[in-house]
Amino acid sequence: MDGRRYTLILIVLIVASIYVIRIFSLQVVSSYWSDRGTALTEKEVVVYPSRGVIYDRNLKVLVTSQTVYDLMVLPKDVVPFDTAKFCDITNLTLKELKAILKKAVTYPNVKYKPSPVIKQMKPEEYAPIAGELYQFKGFYAQARTLRVYPEKAGALLLGDVGEVTKALMEKYPEYKKGDYIGLSGIEKAYENELRGQRGIKYVFRDNLGVERQVANGTLDIKAIEGTHVVSSIDAELQKYGEKLLQNKRGCVVAIEPNTGEILAMVSSPTFDPNLLLGRARGKNFLALSRDKQKPLFNRVTQAQYRPGSIFKIAQSLTALQLGAITKETRIVCNRGIIGCHGSHSNDDLEMAIVHSCNPYFRGVLQRVVEAGRVKGSRNKDAHVGLGIWREQMMKFGFGTNLNTDIPGVKKGMVPSPEYYDRAYGKESWNFSTIYSISIGEGEMLVTPIQMCNLACIVANKGFYYSPHTVRSVGIGGKARPEFLEKHDVGVNAEYFDVVISAMEKVVGPGGTANGAKLQDIVICGKTGTVQNEPRKDHSVFVCFAPKENPKIALAVYVENCGFGGTWAAPIASLMIEQYLNGEVKNLDREKHILEQNFLNQ
Amino acid sequence: MSKNRNTSVVGPVDWTVIGIWIFFVVFGWMTIYSAAYDSEHPMPFDFAKEYGKQMMWIGISVILAIFTLYVEGDFFAKFAWVIYGFFVLLLMLVLVIGKEVNGAKAWFGIGSFGIQPSEFSKIGVGLVLAKYIASIGGGQLKNHRSRLVSAAIIGLPAGLILLQPDVGSLLTFVAFIFVMYREGLSGNVLIVGFAAILFGVLSIVSGASTANIPFYGEQSGVWVLIIVIGILMLLTLLYARNFIPPRNRRKMYVLVTVGAIAASSFSYSVSYIVDNILEKHHKERIYVMLSLPVERKDADYNAEMAKITVGMGGVFGKGWLDGPMTQNNYVPEQWTDFIFSAVAEEWGFLGSLILIGTYVYLIIRLMFIADRQRSEFSRVYGYCVAFIFFMHFLINIGMVIGLAPIIGIPLPFFSYGGSSLMAFTLLLFIMIRLDSERWSVLK
Structure with a gap:
């Protein structure tokens, strides 16, 4: 056995x-x-990082994030449910709900991928739904953050964020459907810093679809918060600028000369950036983009104006550096070829700037361009001369994008000899053909930020930093390295004295911008009146202040309102007062500006 | 003298087996706790939860175990028929007043608890079988009469269980066939049993599809199997003569012919029973085990979930109370018949190996204990205990890992349930008691 x-x-x-x-x-x-x-049991949940906060230069919050909820549906998990109740809690109509559910399973959506039911509900909208959601299998909420703008200012400067489009996803494959991306302004320029890094949360799903943490969250990849960014903007100045430009078309840009930091960038008419938030975005965006006053158009960097009289500053410096004139050079105000204004006849350089003498600057340009470098041909002489002149203009930043951190900057236009070859035919032009650029008319195009940059160059006596909107990436950090780089414009410092002295007189007694005078601050400026036939002229003013150790440089453009000294100069003056003194005492001047409405001119 | 020893102290009990029992009961309870864990009722004594109730059953079982150790071994031999009769009576009674659970009248409902007499009836069968085989002397099941009597002893409760019907419990009665084999039943019974399983599986697999047979049209695939058996038979008859000495040939011809006919008719019968007599869900369970296509989509849900749960364990397991499948209740009523899946997920391959190793060790240890008995009664009973555990082990774990159909029987000492825990404890401790007396029993 x-x-x-x-x-x-x-x-x-x-x-x-x-x-x-x-x-x-x-x-x-x-x-x-x-x-x-x-x-079956584990699910990866994407954790969206909170986007970095954008502060103003005094660490006042300009843009921050708010949590909103997307109600999502995963069609494969949906079981028959009480549609009436669902519609009741979500405020959808049955028809809308049916359409949404149909869309969720219609290509390119598929039933095993989640689709949105209601996007970007505010916490108070989501709260009543949250408690009832368990009854509806396959529906769940996903939290994400949205931008809010507590100062309600600087819409174009700060920019906005939106869901990535298909085109953007192709360009930046690291973005996935449903991700948000900066579309304009600082949001776009500093996207990499602001967006942070997505995290992953692993959750268990039990047989009823209820979720729990996996391994106490030790496997989770934390979302890395976006880096905060300190803008160079002074929120108070920005808001004040927007206030002054209310009911006007135009722009103001203010830059700190010895750093290149943009203190304010106002383009008017503007709008409350909160309009482009959440679900109302689509509708409001459409309305703004159709508005005839073009509120989405950033005039500071995108509007290309003929520079007008303010360009005489650049002409003077160029001619001095090239040795075409000295500050003692006098030119007769011969109004036969080109018109002028005021009573003067034979100014030296300083007074010619103060009087904005057109014939003087025609003569100046002639000495620069037709310097007899090439004998025998006026055209060839001008060809070479203009090339030299243009090179200097480019050093001032004209015709360049200035390497700012503002997306979509226009370069303006400094006509080259080749340009005139194309326009008039080779060898068929000379100085007489192109002299209108001497007074900033003709083919010359500049953007307000370039003009403001010119004011910075004068204030600094010969150099500038690329204008930028962010002074520090991370609190206590630094600006991007390219903004710490000094750009020398190649004009000797001593040549600036005469220009500065003239600009001081412009704002002084009898100057064209006397109405912008401040008691305690010496402003150096230059008015401009840009012809704009058949409509009214643009009023333009560039300046810096104070004269000694300048703290702020400005360019002010007010469209279709007339003479530069009348509107643009007082606005600049008020801005300077606001920025340097922290308060405005010239209330009459302020009231006068605020009451004007040039929108319909 | 011997009497003194038996009553004064519990004799030289086999502490190894008791140790395994304690290990199983503790490990089992921990697994039930994990499988039925509810964070809102984390207290082990919460009687609203299975682990709380099981704690109570464990308490009762401990008392039963101690009590059993103090009962003289003679009692079980003397009262074997009474115990047997009592449980047969209960099996009859349960058919009348039993509570129907999952389509079987297998339970007496007492308040919120249930008692399953079939679990206990195995003790009666074991005792009576042991007593009978001991009584016919030499433990030899050589003649037809003794085999018939043994079959009847087993068959009566088995038949009553079939009436419930509780196929799972019925299958565990196969344990007694192993015992009978040990006591002299021809080894052919095992060969026939193995052949039956082989042809049963083949006939179900082939019967699951149809075949186009010339002149007969579309027929059940089982006919293909029968034709193959026939061809194999003819080939054997034609060629085997070359290898078989002439004096054995006649016997071989008869054997092959009878075998082939038996195999064919058995295959056909199995196929017929599966197709026409078995209830649909039984057929589905068999199909699921054999990986055959099933109509109902989620018919294999339990089997799939059990395998996934086991698979999640890996080498070292997910850790106690940390098995994602177990903690998230993917296996329905995991604390009963599918309890092994929780062990496998949370303790991994190593835990599974320890559990299986311990089970195998227990079974073989029981066989070893049985063989050291001088009393035939004790020996036969010991084998009964060993193979009842074996059958439960075979079917239950086989079911969880997808090698046996889904048949609801408990894994002894692990699965939640008072009846099974108490019955298995009694079964085991009677043997421990009998073993402790082995020196005092002459025959």
Whole structure:
């Protein structure tokens, strides 16, 4: 009988061995079953990082994030539910709900990928839904953050964020559907810093679809918050600028000369950036983009105006540096070729700037361009001369994008000899053809930020930093390295004295911008009146202040309102007062500006 | 003298087996706690939860175990028939007043608890079988009469269980066939049993599809199997003569012919029963185990979930209370018949290996204990205990890992349930008691 005993033991051992082998194959050899289990029980939930906050230069919050909720549906998990109740809590109509559910399973959406039902609900909108959601299998809420603008200012400067489009996703494959991306302004320029890094949360899903943390969250990849960014903007100045330009078309840009930091960048008419938030965005964006006053157009960087009289500053400096004139050079105000205004006849450089003498600057440009570098051909002489002149203009930043951190900057236009070759035909032009650029008319185009930059160059006596909107990436950090780089314009410092002295007189007694005078601050400026036939002229003013150790440089453009000294100069003056003194005492001047409405001119 | 020893102290009990029992009960309870864990009722004594109730059953079982150790071994031999009769009576009674659970009248409902007499009836069968085989002397099941009597002893409660119907419990009665084999039943019974399983599986697999047979049209695939058996038979008859000495040939012809006919008719019968007599869900369970296509989409849900849960364990397991499948209730009522999946997920391959190793060790240890008995009664009973555990181990774990159909029987000492825990404890401790007396029993 012992043999049988061993037979039985053998049977037991064989069965046990088969089982052990089978378990080994289920658990260790093959990952098929554990993969299925993982797929069943674990879910990766994307954790959106909160986007970095944008501060003003005094660490006042300009843009921050607010949590909103997207109600999502995963069609494969949906079981028949009480649609009436669902509509009741979500405020959808049955028809809308049906359309949404149909869309969720219609290509390119598929039933095993979540689709949105209601996007960007505010916490107070989501709260009543949250408690009821468990009854509706396959529906869930996903939190994400939205931008809010507590100062309600600087819409174009700060820019906006929106869901990535298909085109953007193709360009930046690291973005996935549903991600948000900066579309304009600082949001776009500093996207990489602001956006942070998405995290992943692993959750268990039980047989009822209820979720729990996996391994106490130790496997989760934390979302990395976006880096905060300190803008160079002074929120008070920005808001004040927007206030002054209310009911006017135009722009103001203010830059700190010795750093290149943009203190304010106002383009008017403007709008409350909060309009482009959340679900109302689509509608409001459309309305803004159709507005005839073009509120979405950033005039500071995108409007290209003929520079007008303020360009005489650049002409003077160029001519002095090239040795075409000295500050003592006098030119007769011969109004036969080109018109002028005021009573003067034979000014030197300083007074010519103060009087904005057109014939003087025609003469100046002639000495620059037609310097007899090439003998025998006026055209060839002008060809070479204009090339030299243009090179200097480009050093001032004209015709360049200034390497700012503002997306979509226009370069303006400094006509080149080749341009005139194309326009008039080779060898068929000379100085007489192109002299109108001497007074900033003709083909010359500049943007307000370039003009403001010119004011900075004068204030600094020969150099500038690329204008930028962010002074520090991270609180206590630095600006991007390119903004710490000094750009020398190649004009000797001593040549600036005469220009500065003239600009001081412009705002002084009898100057064209006397109405902008301040009691305690010496402003150096230059008015301009840009012809704009058949409509009224643009009023333009560039300046810096104070004269000694300048703290702020400005360019002010007010469209279709008339003479530069009348409107643009007082606005600049008020801005300077606001920025340097922290308060405005010239209330009459302020009232006068605020009451004007040039929108319909 | 011997009497003194038996009553004064519990004799030289086999502490190894008791140790395994304690290990199983503790490990089992921990697994139930994990499988039924509810963070709102974390207290182990919460009677609203399975682990709380099981704690109570464990308490009762401990008392039963100690009590059993103090009962003289003679009692079980003397009262074997009474115990047997009592449980047969209960099996009859349960058919009348039993509570129907999952389509079977297998339970007496007492308040919120249920008692399953079939679990206990195995003790009665074991005792009576042991007593009978001991009584016919030499433990030899050689003649037809003794085999018939043994079959009847087993068959009566088995038949009553079939009436419930509880296929799972019925299958565990196969344990007694192993015992009978040990006591002299021809080894052919095992060969026939193995052949039956082989042809049963083949006929179900082939019967699951249809075949186009010339002149007969579309027929059940089982006919293909029968034709193959026939061809194999003819080939054997034609060629085997070359290898078999002439004096054995006649016997071989008869054996092959009878075997082939038996195999064919058995295959056909199995296929017929599966197709026409079995209830649909039984057929589905068999199909699921054999990986055959099933109509109902989620028919294999439990089997799939069990395998996934086992598969999640890996080598070292997810850790106690940390198995994602177990903690998230993917396996329905995991604390009962599918309890092994929780062990496998949370303790991994190593835990599974320890559990299986311990089970195998227990079974073989029980066989070893049985064989050291001088009393035939004790020996036969010991084998009964060993193979009842074996059958439960075979079917239950086989079911969880997808090697046996989904048949609801508990894994002894692990699965949640008072009846099974108490019945298995009694079963085991009677043997421990009998073993402790082995020196005092002459025959």
